[in-house]
Each structure stands twice: as structure tokens, then as C-alpha cells.
Amino acid sequence: MKIIFTLTVLVCLSEASSPTDFYRHWGDGRAEISSYNVDVRRYDQVRKGNSVLIFVTEDINKETFIKVESPVPKDDRMYVMKLNHIIRFNTGIYDYSVMSSIFSEVDGRYWPFSLRKVTNSIQDWCGHIFDEVIVGSNCVEGRINSYFERDGVSFYTVPVSSNFVSGDGLLIRMRELNGEWLKPGQQIAISFFPSLWSIHLRSLERKISDAILTKAIGKDLEISSQIVPAYEWQLDFENNWEKYWIEQEYPHRILAWEFSDGGKGMLIETLRLSYWEHNNNEDLEYRKLLDLNSRKLVD
Numbered sequence: 001m002k003i004i005f006t007l008t009v010l011v012c013l014s015e016a017s018s019p020t021d022f023y024r025h026w027g028d029g030r031a032e033i034s035s036y037n038v039d040v041r042r043y044d045q046v047r048k049g050n051s052v053l054i055f056v057t058e059d060i061n062k063e064t065f066i067k068v069e070s071p072v073p074k075d076d077r078m079y080v081m082k083l084n085h086i087i088r089f090n091t092g093i094y095d096y097s098v099m100s101s102i103f104s105e106v107d108g109r110y111w112p113f114s115l116r117k118v119t120n121s122i123q124d125w126c127g128h129i130f131d132e133v134i135v136g137s138n139c140v141e142g143r144i145n146s147y148f149e150r151d152g153v154s155f156y157t158v159p160v161s162s163n164f165v166s167g168d169g170l171l172i173r174m175r176e177l178n179g180e181w182l183k184p185g186q187q188i189a190i191s192f193f194p195s196l197w198s199i200h201l202r203s204l205e206r207k208i209s210d211a212i213l214t215k216a217i218g219k220d221l222e223i224s225s226q227i228v229p230a231y232e233w234q235l236d237f238e239n240n241w242e243k244y245w246i247e248q249e250y251p252h253r254i255l256a257w258e259f260s261d262g263g264k265g266m267l268i269e270t271l272r273l274s275y276w277e278h279n280n281n282e283d284l285e286y287r288k289l290l291d292l293n294s295r296k297l298v299d
Contacts, residue, residue, distance in 0.1 A: 021250055022106075022178040026081070031056035031275055034253060035268040035290040040089050041261045042096070042201065049089025049096075050292050051265055053171070053254060054275070056082055060103060065117045065134060079106045081113060081172055087197070094125035100197055102168045109137070110162065112178050115169030120196035131196045135160070140193060142206065156206055160191065165213065167195030167235075167242075174233050174244055175252040182215040184231060192237045202240070202261065211237035221245050221255055223267055230255055268292075 036051040059068040059077040068077055080103045087098040100120045108114025120131045127147025134141050140158040144151045165173070173181060182188065192211035194204045216232040229248040234241060245255045258264045268291045278286055287293065 025251055026057045026177070029274060030272045032251070032253075032270060032272050033275060033290065034270045035292055036265040037268060038087065038089070038265040039263055040087065040096075040201070041259075041263050042089070042091050045091075046262050047089040047091060047096075049087060051088070052084075052086045052290070052292070054082075054084040054086070055172075057106065058082055060117075065103065078116070080104055080116065081106055081177070083168075083172055085168075085171065085197075091124070097123045098197055100168060100195065102172060104169055104172045106178065112181075113169070113172050115166050115172075118166065118168045118196055120168075120200075122197070122200060129200065131200075133166075133196065135164075135166070140166075158193065158206060158208060160193070160208065163188075163190050164193065164208070165190040165211075166193045167198055170195075170213075170235070171244075171254065174246055175254065176246075177251060182213070184215055184217045187212060187214040192235070194237075209237045211235060218248060219245075223255060228255060 032053075032055040034053045036053070038049050038051045039046045040049055041047070058080060059072075060066060060080055061068055061072060062076050062078045065078075083100075083102040083104075085098075085100040085102065087096070089096050098121070100118060102115070103117040104113040104115050106113060115135050117135065118133050120129075122129045129144070129146040129148070129151065131144050131146075132142065138160060140160055142156045142158070144154045144156075146152060190211050190213050191208045193206075193208055194202075198204060199206060212235070214234045214236075216234065218229055219232055220227045221230040222228075230245040231248060233244045233246060235243075239260075241260045242257065243259075244257045247253045247255050253267065253270060256264070256266045269289060271286065271289060273286070275286075
């Protein structure tokens with residue numbers, strides 16, 4: 001990945017997100033599917049793999065936080081942006097399969113895209129783990145069901161404040177899909193709760209940490225020999241940092257990321273389609289378009 005440190009001074013009105021942009025773009029019944037080549041550090045070694053980010057809007061039940069598939073009254077529904085974050089990689093002889101589902105309320109109670117629910121499941125040859133959090137007005141309530149004794153079946157509650165940000169919800173909020181969150185060059189202090197996958201990956205505690213989030217000035221990012229104007233976001237918490245490059249032009253795709261532990265990701269391709277309608281054998285062509293099998297999953 002090459003980052004060309006040139007200040008982007010051209011500002012196009014079409015790049016500014018607005019409610020019109022959001023509902024026109026995301027209310028068309030399709031999902032955004034982006035594929036990535038990734039490096040994941042596991043067991044003190046960097047592993048190569050693939051990742052897919054799937055963004056789509058839908059209604060969930062306000063009480064159960066489950067997708068609405070029946071005639072539920074409008075007042076009992078919550079309109080959310082859902083992100084399914086899928087990661088596949090190998091560790092020696094066996095493979096890892098990771099999926100996080102993130103639900104953020106579009107017209108949030110306190111701010112746009114307020115995180116409401118996250119589920120995470122991890123499968124490898126040893127066993128599997130399921131982790132879920134529900135985010136309320138003043139706390140995160142979590143439950144774990146794990147093959148491993150250290151977690152087992154357990155429950156936890158973490159108090160949160162008004163500047164709470166989750167590592168999972170950050171992947172939606174940084175895209176600024178319905179208006180600007182931070183101005184270029186702005187830095188804010190946040191109360192940070194790690195993503196559920198990073199808790200397992202890095203053996204982090206389930207707790208709130210003081211963190212700094214920075215949105216840098218515009219920079220050009222080279223992807224597949226193309227120059228794409230992007231904003232670099234950096235998250236600093238405890239002894240870790242994470243960087244994300246977000247496309248300046250709407251819909252502000254996540255172009256790449258890099259972590260202090262050596263993890264990274266780089267965009268391969270993006271498609272917009274109703275993927276749930278493409279489950280026939282001939283639809284394997286879409287996987288070729290996403291180039292999901294282009295990288296050998298080797299150590």
C-alpha cells in the first residue's frame with residue numbers, strides 16, 4: 001500500500017454526504033459488498049487471508065433486536081445499518097472463520113448510527129465462540145458462550161458514557177454516511193470498547209479505555225495502480241493503534257486498514273447487489289468478480 005502525502009485541496013459538493021445521499025443510495029434494496037486481502041496476526045505470526053465487508057440497511061425489532069420478517073408495526077421497528085464483517089485465514093493445518101454482525105441505528109438516540117447490537121462468532125478446529133453485546137443508554141450488556149473454559153457461559157455489564165465508541169461500531173461511524181462526524185484535522189477523546197473479535201485476537205479486557213480518535217487531512221491512497229483521495233483515521237488506545245483509510249467521495253468506502261500488531265487489509269473490489277438473490281451455482285461468477293480466491297491462505 002502506498003500513501004502519497006499530498007494535501008487534497010479540491011472540494012467537490014458531491015462528496016459531502018447528506019440525508020438525501022443516504023436514503024437515495026442505501027434505500028434501493030441492495031447491499032454493498034467489498035472484498036479485501038488481509039494480514040491477521042494470530043499466535044505471534046502474521047497469517048494471510050480474505051475479508052468481506054457487507055453493508056446493508058434493514059429493520060430490526062426494537063425489543064428483541066432481531067430482524068423483522070413479519071407484520072411488525074412501524075413504531076416497533078428500528079431502522080439500522082448492518083455490517084457483516086467476515087474474515088477467513090489459516091493457522092498452519094487448520095482454518096479460522098470469523099464473523100461479526102454490527103447493528104447501528106441510522107437515526108440514533110444520541111447521534112447518527114448509534115451502536116445497538118454486536119454479535120461475533122469464531123470457529124476453528126478446536127471449537128467455537130459466540131459473543132454478543134446489547135448497547136443501552138448507560139451500559140453494554142454482554143453474554144458469551146464459549147468452548148474454552150476461560151470464558152465458558154458468562155455474562156458481563158460495562159458502564160458507558162456519552163462519548164462511548166466501540167471498535168465494531170467505528171467501522172460504520174467513520175464512513176460518515178449521513179453527514180460529517182469529524183472535520184479533517186480534528187481530534188477527539190473517546191471512551192473506547194474494543195471490537196469483540198479484537199478482544200479474542202489480542203487477549204484484551206472487556207472494559208472501557210481512554211482513547212484518541214483523529215481524522216487527518218486529505219491524502220491520496222494508491223490502490224491497484226489507481227490514486228484514490230482518502231481520509232486517514234487513527235485510533236490510539238492504551239499501547240495499540242489502528243489506522244483506516246476512508247474514501248473521500250460518497251459513499252466513503254473503507255479502502256484499507258493497518259494495526260500496530262501487523263494486521264492490515266487492502267480493498268480488492270466492491271459490488272452493489274442483492275446478494276441474497278444470487279445463491280445459484282451460476283452466481284459463483286460474482287465470487288470471481290470479488291476475487292475472493294486470489295490469495296492463497298498460507299502462513
